[in-house]
Amino acid sequence: MSLKEYKEKRDFHKTKEPAGKAIKHKGAKMFVVQKHHASHLHYDFRLELDGVLKSWAVPKGPSLNPKDKRLAVEVEDHPIDYATFEGEIPKGEYGGGHVIVWDKGEWIPPKNVDEQLKKGHLEFELHGEKLGGAWLLLRTRIPGAKKNNWLLIKRDDENASAKDITKEDKSVLSGVSMEELEAEMENPRPVKKTAKKSALKIKPQKKTKFLTFKDLKGPELAMLSETPPVGEEWIHEIKYDGYRTLCFKNKKETKLLTRSGLDWSNKYLEIQKECAEIAAESIIFDGEIVWLDEKGRSRFEGLQNSLEAHDSSELVYYVFDLLYLNGFDTRNLPLKDRKKLLREVLEQSDSEKILFSEHWDESGKSVFESACESHLEGIVSKNGESHYHSGRNKNWIKIKCTNIQEFIIGGYTMQENNISLGALLMGAYNKKGKLQYIGKVGTGFDAKTSKSLVSKLKKIKSKESPFDEKSPASKASIWVNPILVGNIEFGAWTGDKILRHAAFKGLREDKKAKEVYLEEVKIKKESVKEITKESKSEEVKLSHPDKIIYPGDKITKQDLSNYYTSINKWILPLVKDRPLALLRCPNGEGKECFFQKHIETDDMGILGKKVESKLKNKKEEIVYIDSQMGLQELVQLGTLEIHSRGCRVDEIDYPNQIVFDFDPDEGVKFEKVKEAAFALKEILERLKLKSFIKVSGGKGLHVHVPIAPKYDWEQIKSFSKSICDQMEREHPEKFTTNMSKSKRKGKIFLDYLRNGYGASAIVPYSVRAREHAPVALPITWAEAKKLKNANSYTLKSVPKLLNNRKDPWAGYNKLSQKIKILDQYKSLSA
DNA sequence: GTCCATC
DNA sequence: GATGGACAACGCTCA
DNA sequence: TGAGCG
Numbered sequence: 117m118s119l120k121e122y123k124e125k126r127d128f129h130k131t132k133e134p135a136g137k138a139i140k141h142k143g144a145k146m147f148v149v150q151k152h153h154a155s156h157l158h159y160d161f162r163l164e165l166d167g168v169l170k171s172w173a174v175p176k177g178p179s180l181n182p183k184d185k186r187l188a189v190e191v192e193d194h195p196i197d198y199a200t201f202e203g204e205i206p207k208g209e210y211g212g213g214h215v216i217v218w219d220k221g222e223w224i225p226p227k228n229v230d231e232q233l234k235k236g237h238l239e240f241e242l243h244g245e246k247l248g249g250a251w252l253l254l255r256t257r258i259p260g261a262k263k264n265n266w267l268l269i270k271r272d273d274e275n276a277s278a279k280d281i282t283k284e285d286k287s288v289l290s291g292v293s294m295e296e297l298e299a300e301m302e303n304p305r306p307v308k309k310t311a312k313k314s315a316l317k318i319k320p321q322k323k324t325k326f327l328t329f330k331d332l333k334g335p336e337l338a339m340l341s342e343t344p345p346v347g348e349e350w351i352h353e354i355k356y357d358g359y360r361t362l363c364f365k366n367k368k369e370t371k372l373l374t375r376s377g378l379d380w381s382n383k384y385l386e387i388q389k390e391c392a393e394i395a396a397e398s399i400i401f402d403g404e405i406v407w408l409d410e411k412g413r414s415r416f417e418g419l420q421n422s423l424e425a426h427d428s429s430e431l432v433y434y435v436f437d438l439l440y441l442n443g444f445d446t447r448n449l450p451l452k453d454r455k456k457l458l459r460e461v462l463e464q465s466d467s468e469k470i471l472f473s474e475h476w477d478e479s480g481k482s483v484f485e486s487a488c489e490s491h492l493e494g495i496v497s498k499n500g501e502s503h504y505h506s507g508r509n510k511n512w513i514k515i516k517c518t519n520i521q522e523f524i525i526g527g528y529t530m531q532e533n534n535i536s537l538g539a540l541l542m543g544a545y546n547k548k549g550k551l552q553y554i555g556k557v558g559t560g561f562d563a564k565t566s567k568s569l570v571s572k573l574k575k576i577k578s579k580e581s582p583f584d585e586k587s588p589a590s591k592a593s594i595w596v597n598p599i600l601v602g603n604i605e606f607g608a609w610t611g612d613k614i615l616r617h618a619a620f621k622g623l624r625e626d627k628k629a630k631e632v633y634l635e636e637v638k639i640k641k642e643s644v645k646e647i648t649k650e651s652k653s654e655e656v657k658l659s660h661p662d663k664i665i666y667p668g669d670k671i672t673k674q675d676l677s678n679y680y681t682s683i684n685k686w687i688l689p690l691v692k693d694r695p696l697a698l699l700r701c702p703n704g705e706g707k708e709c710f711f712q713k714h715i716e717t718d719d720m721g722i723l724g725k726k727v728e729s730k731l732k733n734k735k736e737e738i739v740y741i742d743s744q745m746g747l748q749e750l751v752q753l754g755t756l757e758i759h760s761r762g763c764r765v766d767e768i769d770y771p772n773q774i775v776f777d778f779d780p781d782e783g784v785k786f787e788k789v790k791e792a793a794f795a796l797k798e799i800l801e802r803l804k805l806k807s808f809i810k811v812s813g814g815k816g817l818h819v820h821v822p823i824a825p826k827y828d829w830e831q832i833k834s835f836s837k838s839i840c841d842q843m844e845r846e847h848p849e850k851f852t853t854n855m856s857k858s859k860r861k862g863k864i865f866l867d868y869l870r871n872g873y874g875a876s877a878i879v880p881y882s883v884r885a886r887e888h889a890p891v892a893l894p895i896t897w898a899e900a901k902k903l904k905n906a907n908s909y910t911l912k913s914v915p916k917l918l919n920n921r922k923d924p925w926a927g928y929n930k931l932s933q934k935i936k937i938l939d940q941y942k943s944l945s946a
Numbered sequence: 947g948t949c950c951a952t953c
Numbered sequence: 954g955a956t957g958g959a960c961a962a963c964g965c966t967c968a
Numbered sequence: 969t970g971a972g973c974g
Contacts, residue, residue, distance in 0.1 A: 710959080712960050714960080715948095753947055855965070857972085865974085869965075872963070875963075949960095951957090953956085965972100967970105
């Protein structure tokens with residue numbers, strides 16, 4: 117989409133003038149609100165109408181980028197456009213201009229929304245375009261709320277609500293069927309996911325105009341890995357050693373382009389001719405042009421020789437992807453389907469030079485091994501379900517048998533005779549964008565290539581070293597502009613990131629030096645699982661060790677990491693192998709946080725597991741840890757609170773601990789909370805159950821009861837409910853089991869709901885995301901007697917306290933208590 | 947913090 | 954490259 | 969039935 121089209125689409129309500137009418141609202145004020153994002157700072161707007169804070173000003177409007185300083189607001193009598201500010205835009209108020217709002221486009225707020233808005237706690241998005249402008253579809257979200265709400269408002273009736281839409285109204289919903297709309301309101305989902313789900317089936321639905329290389333934004337590229345990925349979704353292809361080439365054919369012309377978009381049709385005349393003859397009106401291929409040796413292996417040297425001789429007769433084009441066919445953009449098809457289509461097309465054409473790149477869907481490991489045995493360069497494993505995405509991503513993974521990589525020539529030395537080339541000084545761009553020296557290459561070129569190299573290098577001589585640092589400064593070094601790219605085969609990397617046993621294999625004329633960077637080896641988790649079991653000592657890198665995550669006490673991420681390291685042996689037995697729920701606050705305590713129960717990581721310490729609840733009849737993906745490393749990785753992810761379920765990952769239907777949470781209302785004396793805990797202790801003792809107590813790190817206390825995993829969640833929940841009910845009956849003035857705030861005045865809320873399927877509670881020894889980093893610390897009942905409050909054990913004080921401490925929860929994990937009354941009930945009902 | 951999508 | 958969104962889930966209770 | 973609450 118061009119910028120113009122994008123703007124038109126975004127500003128549809130300005131250009132289309134739909135049922136409602138745009139008016140200028142005189143009393144409007146704009147507020148610029150600074151918002152922190154994990155990786156960047158940006159701004160949002162709020163709009164005040166007649167003194168009432170109404171909304172974000174511009175639906176999906178542009179944010180203010182401190183660099184471009186635009187603001188989508190009409191200023192004075194200028195036409196609606198972006199106002200451009202000079203200099204820094206301060207946080208604050210922007211009044212005096214006009215802000216465009218709809219006359220009847222205001223939504224009917226649900227209860228409390230006005231208040232939420234005043235606090236700035238509500239955001240909404242306008243989805244009017246979907247409904248042709250006659251209606252407003254708003255997605256509202258209250259941070260922390262469980263779901264989005266969709267509000268549909270008819271413009272000409274202020275009191276219209278979503279329910280009032282009749283079948284007749286369908287006509288104005290331009291393009292949106294009633295069913296779709298109902299489905300959307302019923303089951304709201306983020307807009308972008310909608311787009312994802314509407315993936316084309318094998319037959320593309322809509323004709324699109326022919327794509328250009330620019331539309332494509334370049335070919336899809338593979339990530340480097342040391343081992344092939346594991347999983348049925350992966351298919352595996354031979355990795356070719358040639359030039360990546362895209363073929364664009366339409367009625368007018370047939371072009372062969374390099375990966376950077378250069379037209380090399382003339383260099384591959386024979387192939388270009390054959391492509392032109394393909395029996396399709398328009399087509400885009402992605403593949404590799406190679407030269408094959410007598411054994412059918414692609415050899416880069418052969419390709420180079422052919423090109424230098426301007427003879428493409430010996431080259432073939434292995435096509436492995438189809439991006440466009442006869443008017444249809446096929447990039448959104450799953451790879452498997454694209455290759456099916458591609459195979460059909462190529463079978464029809466019967467060309468000897470344009471070949472279908474076969475794939476195998478057996479285990480990646482065996483494909484990789486046989487590829488290496490046949491002295492091929494390696495394999496490329498691709499996710500068969502993935503769409504075609506430009507750029508490097510994890511859907512394509514390359515695994516190499518030998519180490520051949522492209523690097524940049526940053527300089528060279530001559531042999532002593534000063535006639536022939538001594539060594540090439542190689543480099544690659546690192547993450548910082550600097551050219552990093554990676555060693556010299558003094559072999560692999562014969563007299564002829566040496567000569568041609570020298571003549572090429574002389575032309576690009578430069579006075580200064582192009583290398584960042586660590587550069588091989590010596591009198592003999594001759595620097596060059598770092599624009600030539602060479603193919604280098606090497607044995608291994610040294611610890612200092614220098615090549616060992618490197619040999620020159622030829623220049624890569626299709627690659628720009630800017631594209632050559634140090635590739636990080638991305639290893640898929642599945643393929644290294646066996647390794648991780650043995651190499652648990654691996655350390656976890658903290659991305660920002662000095663980042664302050666508890667601003668009140670200047671506690672850094674490193675401090676948190678150190679905390680868990682020092683109390684590792686205390687927390688691990690209580691947290692390992694339990695399904696987790698994490699409270700993550702990447703920007704620290706007091707900043708925006710979110711809960712998370714499912715994570716995909718490539719990290720090795722955070723484990724995922726597919727579990728199935730037989731009793732709940734549902735499958736889910738859970739996260740757990742079983743090592744110190746896992747704990748460290750949680751820290752790295754910005755986890756401030758670790759919560760767990762009361763069960764083990766392999767028995768999710770049967771909890772092995774019960775948790776009672778005593779949560780006092782504002783103003784309740786802590787003594788009372790202690791009394792409650794001790795009252796519970798007594799009840800439990802009467803039931804012959806041993807219990808353990810911990811401070812919550814907040815205001816309350818938690819009592820844990822380890823049990824045998826033989827009762828299901830329903831049993832445990834009703835058991836704990838009955839106990840809490842009993843306490844409430846005995847002392848209704850002290851306790852309540854009712855969570856509602858109004859009925860909690862001056863009482864302690866007995867929360868038995870931690871004991872339900874999927875519910876979780878704070879893990880003992882976890883820190884809390886509150887000021888001073890309090891810890892949910894296990895204590896003895898004797899200590900509880902003297903306790904003054906529940907939040908004075910902190911990240912700073914706990915490690916010292918634990919020194920030489922006798923485990924207050926000794927035997928917790930070994931205790932497998934039975935609950936008699938449940939057993940009795942069971943035998944009764946049986 | 948990380949991934950991803952959209953521009 | 955800049956920007957922005959998602960990242961849980963479920964039962965209870967009250968209006 | 970939806971919102972608020974853990």
